[in-house]
Amino acid sequence: MGKQDGRERQVTVGVIDSSTAPILHVDMDAFFASVELLDHPELVGKPVIVGHNSPRSIVTAATYEARKFGVNSALPMAIALRRCPQAIILEPHYERYQHYSKQVFSICDELTPAVERLGIDEAFLDVSGARSLFGSPQQVAELLRARVRAETGLVCSVGAAATKYVAKVASGLSKPDGLLVIPRDETVAFLHPLPINKLWGVGAKTEEVLRARGFSTIGQIAHADVDTLRRAVGDSGARRLHDLAWGRDDRVVHAGAEEKSVGHEVTFSTDVTDAGDLRRELLRLSNMVAVRLRRHGVLTRTVVLKLRYDDFTTITRSRTIAEPTDLGKIVYDEVRSILESEWAGRPVRLIGVRGEQLVHPDGVAPALWDDAADWREAESVMDAASDRFGRGAVRPAALLGHRATERPRLGQRD
Numbered sequence: 001m002g003k004q005d006g007r008e009r010q011v012t013v014g015v016i017d018s019s020t021a022p023i024l025h026v027d028m029d030a031f032f033a034s035v036e037l038l039d040h041p042e043l044v045g046k047p048v049i050v051g052h053n054s055p056r057s058i059v060t061a062a063t064y065e066a067r068k069f070g071v072n073s074a075l076p077m078a079i080a081l082r083r084c085p086q087a088i089i090l091e092p093h094y095e096r097y098q099h100y101s102k103q104v105f106s107i108c109d110e111l112t113p114a115v116e117r118l119g120i121d122e123a124f125l126d127v128s129g130a131r132s133l134f135g136s137p138q139q140v141a142e143l144l145r146a147r148v149r150a151e152t153g154l155v156c157s158v159g160a161a162a163t164k165y166v167a168k169v170a171s172g173l174s175k176p177d178g179l180l181v182i183p184r185d186e187t188v189a190f191l192h193p194l195p196i197n198k199l200w201g202v203g204a205k206t207e208e209v210l211r212a213r214g215f216s217t218i219g220q221i222a223h224a225d226v227d228t229l230r231r232a233v234g235d236s237g238a239r240r241l242h243d244l245a246w247g248r249d250d251r252v253v254h255a256g257a258e259e260k261s262v263g264h265e266v267t268f269s270t271d272v273t274d275a276g277d278l279r280r281e282l283l284r285l286s287n288m289v290a291v292r293l294r295r296h297g298v299l300t301r302t303v304v305l306k307l308r309y310d311d312f313t314t315i316t317r318s319r320t321i322a323e324p325t326d327l328g329k330i331v332y333d334e335v336r337s338i339l340e341s342e343w344a345g346r347p348v349r350l351i352g353v354r355g356e357q358l359v360h361p362d363g364v365a366p367a368l369w370d371d372a373a374d375w376r377e378a379e380s381v382m383d384a385a386s387d388r389f390g391r392g393a394v395r396p397a398a399l400l401g402h403r404a405t406e407r408p409r410l411g412q413r414d
Helices: 031-038 076-084 093-110 128-136 137-152 164-173 184-191 204-212 218-222 226-233 234-243 275-294 328-340 372-389
Strands: 022-029 048-050 086-088 115-118 120-128 157-159 179-181 262-272 299-309 314-325 348-359 405-408
Touching: 022 093, 022 137, 022 164, 031 048, 031 093, 048 076, 093 115, 093 120, 093 137, 120 164, 128 137, 137 157, 137 179, 157 164, 164 179, 164 184, 184 218, 204 226, 218 234, 226 234, 262 275, 262 299, 275 299, 275 328, 275 348, 299 328, 314 328, 314 348, 328 348
Parallel strands: 048 086, 157 179
Antiparallel strands: 022 120, 022 157, 115 120, 262 348, 262 405, 299 314, 299 348
């Protein structure tokens, strides 16, 4: 649906009848960058890039001032600095993003039990049942935005509509720091003038195909012959785009939706060919994945190794383990085994570890014997030390003195 830099900003002014717009989409504005600016108020209003200051690293986040120069997340840092040479680079602090994410979601949970989390910095809320406590959807959205600002120092944008799709479009258009309410009977008038890249699922390639056939606005998609759309994007794609163009979206808010996966990956400053270095990095990443599994109260059934070579060839290999786990030692043993069977010494540019098929412990039959009891105790000690003294206060001896350029993979954003 495109990157947001604030140039298309629309907001609702005054009080309107929002009774037919009970689905909210809340999205934190430039979340990682905004968290970093809490410690650097002197940089507010300046182009700031969050990421590691290395030519081989990528942009983790960027302020709106930097986005106006074409700098967005996942852009190689070297390209970002060519586009915006005056940008200020700040190192990322992922534990702080988790901390503020929890604060924001706890505010959402206090307003309605129907909260569907999307990664670390956005969520859908169904506030249909909140009228008696907090008022109309517009009032709930305003209260949410005010509480987030007051309790965290951060700002968010909120879209309110009759469906999830329209609410998400509205929140994007209200950025930064805005609220846009689209009552049900204004949905079509709101959608039809918008460009086709605002349709959910229309990326650069699909947009190119549609524009080649003369489509530039959502309204044109809505009034198009379905057979014409089918020839462009296939049968299921044509039906989906046609429905979305008329604002039809029957998906509901799934309260308590969990992350689909938990993972971390690293891009090396220089290509790595030493097996010992790769194993140490796998151990570090495995422990980071395990910490997040434990914090979310879930176990992983499948571990995944990702390798990207110097020629950008990328492979992923997965392995389902006998018993779901949240221990870094077990995750590491599995991904190390995969590495030993898959890697033939080629220079490695990026390596990653991910846990998939997440399950809750209460849905898993407990083992009669816990062969990893000692490791569980050791990792619990590391968790406690990290909570008290910061991440990395206690770590495996193999990682002492080890540093790397990390890029996290957060839940559904994988």
